[in-house]
Amino acid sequence: MNSTVVTFPDGHVTGRSEIVGVVPVGARHGLVVAETPFHPLDHTWPDQPADLGTLGGLPVVDCVTGAWAEQEGLRLGPDIPVRRGADGWEWLVVHVTETPLPVGETVDLVVDAGHRAALSAGHTACHLAALALNAALAGHWRKEAARDGLGHPDFDQAAITSSRITPDGSVDVYRLGKSLRKKGFPGDDLDLDRVAADANERLAAWVAAGAPVRIDVPGRWLTARRTWHCALPEGEVSIPCGGTHVARTSELGSVTVALSREDATLTMRTTVTR
Ligand SMILES: [Zn+2]
Numbered sequence: 233m234n235s236t237v238v239t240f241p242d243g244h245v246t247g248r249s250e251i252v253g254v255v256p257v258g259a260r261h262g263l264v265v266a267e268t269p270f271h272p273l274d275h276t277w278p279d280q281p282a283d284l285g286t287l288g289g290l291p292v293v294d295c296v297t298g299a300w301a302e303q304e305g306l307r308l309g310p311d312i313p314v315r316r317g318a319d320g321w322e323w324l325v326v327h328v329t330e331t332p333l334p335v336g337e338t339v340d341l342v343v344d345a346g347h348r349a350a351l352s353a354g355h356t357a358c359h360l361a362a363l364a365l366n367a368a369l370a371g372h373w374r375k376e377a378a379r380d381g382l383g384h385p386d387f388d389q390a391a392i393t394s395s396r397i398t399p400d401g402s403v404d405v406y407r408l409g410k411s412l413r414k415k416g417f418p419g420d421d422l423d424l425d426r427v428a429a430d431a432n433e434r435l436a437a438w439v440a441a442g443a444p445v446r447i448d449v450p451g452r453w454l455t456a457r458r459t460w461h462c463a464l465p466e467g468e469v470s471i472p473c474g475g476t477h478v479a480r481t482s483e484l485g486s487v488t489v490a491l492s493r494e495d496a497t498l499t500m501r502t503t504v505t506r
Contacts, residue, residue: 233252233253233264233300233322233324234252234266234322235322235323235324235453235454235455236264236265236266236267236268236323236324236325236453236454237266237267237268237452237453238267238268238269238270238271238325238452238453238454239267239268239269240268240269240270240271240283240343240348240476241447241449241458241476242447242449243476243479244269245269245285245342245343245345245348246269246340246341246342246343247267247268247269247340247341248338248339248340248341249265249266249267249268249338249339249341250265250266250336250337250338250339251263251264251265251288251333251334251335251336251337251338251339252264252265252266252335253324253335254332254333254334254335255298255306255308255326257294257296257308257326257328260293260294260328260329260330261328261329261330261331261332262296262298262308262326262327262328263287263326263327263328263329263332263333264298264324264325264326264327265287265325265327265339265341268325268327268341269283269341269343270282270283270285270287270292270295270325270327270341270343271283271295271343271348271351271475271476272295272296272297272325272326272454273294273295273296273297273309274297274316274474275296275297275299275309275310275312275316276315276316277316277395277474278396279355279358279395279396279397279402279475280351280354280355280397280474280475280476281351281397281398282294282295282296283295283343283344283347283348283351284343284344284347285341285342285343285344286340286341286342287327287329287333287339287340287341287342288333288337288339288340289340290329290330290331290333291329291330292327292328292329293328293329293330294328295325295326295327295328296308296309296326296328297309297312297316297323297324297325297326297454298312298323298324298325298326299312299314299318299321299322299323299324300321300322300324301320301321301322304321306324308326316455316474317455317456317457323453323454323455324454325454327341347399348476349478350399350400351397351398351399351475351476352475352476352477352478353399353400353478353483353484353504353506354397354398354399354400354401354402354502354504355397355402355473355475355476355477356445356460356462356477356478356481356484357400357401357402357484357487357502357503357504358395358397358402358404358502359460359462359471359473359477360435360438360439360462360481360484360487361402361404361431361435361487361489361500361502362380362388362392362404362471363380363381363382363384363388363434363464363469364430364431364432364434364435364438364489365387365388365427365431365489365500366380366382366384366385366386366387366388367382367384367430367431367434368427368428368430368431368434369384369385369387369417369422369427370384370385372417372418372419372421372422373385373387373416373417374416374417374418375415375416376416377390377415377416377417378390380469381467381468381469381470381471382464382466382467382469385416385417387406387417388404388406390412390415390417391406391407391408391412391417391498392404392405392406392407393405393406393407397475400503400504400505400506401501401502401503401504402501402502403499403500403501403502404499404500404502405497405498405499405500406497406498406499406500407496407497407498408493408496408497408498409496419498422493422498424491424492424493427491428489428490428491431489432488432489435486435487435488435489436486436487437465438464438465438481438487439481439482439484439485439486439487440482441464441465441481441482442480442481442482443462443463443464443465443480443481443482444462444463444479444480445460445461445462445477445478445479445480445481446461446479447459447460447461447473447476447477448461448470455474457472458472458473458474459471459472459473460472460473460475460477462481464481483506484504484506485504485505485506486504486505487502487503487504488502488503488505489501489502489503490503
């Protein structure tokens with residue numbers, strides 16, 4: 233099996249392709265095609281959930297990343313022993329179904345477009361929220377730090393431990409504490425209501441601006457190093473990203489964040505109201 237060609241970075245939700253492999257996934261079946269519009273959960277940074285939909289008329293109940301190497305065989309999701317895109321492996325989109333279909337059959341692939349649109353909105357909002365949080369926290373840094381595309385210290389990159397996209401939202405978890413304090417962010421005098429209000433003001437302006445969003449796609453394979461670009465009024469920003477997005481920030485309607493803190497863990501919940 234060769235690495236799967238993916239069309240979701242261009243916004244596709246339908247396709248037609250040949251089944252090139254069928255593998256067991258527990259008691260279910262993993263169908264691999266040559267080219268797919270389905271976005272699978274990534275195994276290295278599992279932020280955007282799998283697309284749902286149908287393959288050859290069968291419900292796709294899950295969609296996971298697979299990696300195949302001559303000596304190692306096929307590994308799925310968390311069992312993949314190497315990082316995303318590692319050389320020597322073929323990178324596969326594995327569509328999970330309850331019933332198998334034969335290799336060689338050509339099938340229609342149809343992604344649940346409503347679910348995808350909600351995840352795309354959640355993902356774009358997640359990136360914007362991270363940039364707005366960086367800006368709102370800029371005055372709290374005591375040392376020089378790596379900066380984001382808008383020139384603010386990149387709190388998001390320095391402190392994030394997990395990011396989960398949901399339909400029309402996201403939940404980002406940050407680790408405050410010792411290692412961040414050493415980097416120059418003490419974080420003990422944070423007024424979370426003020427920080428959230430500041431971030432929300434920026435987010436409202438960015439949504440109102442209708443800023444264009446695009447994905448730079450350097451290759452057709454699943455693990456090509458794609459980049460999210462957004463032309464905000466303050467300047468164009470880019471973030472490495474394997475997911476799907478809206479085409480304009482105005483499609484988001486409104487984006488708001490809420491912050492909460494428990495000991496050294498800061499959680500940002502982002503909500504889109506389209
Ligand atoms: Zn992303």
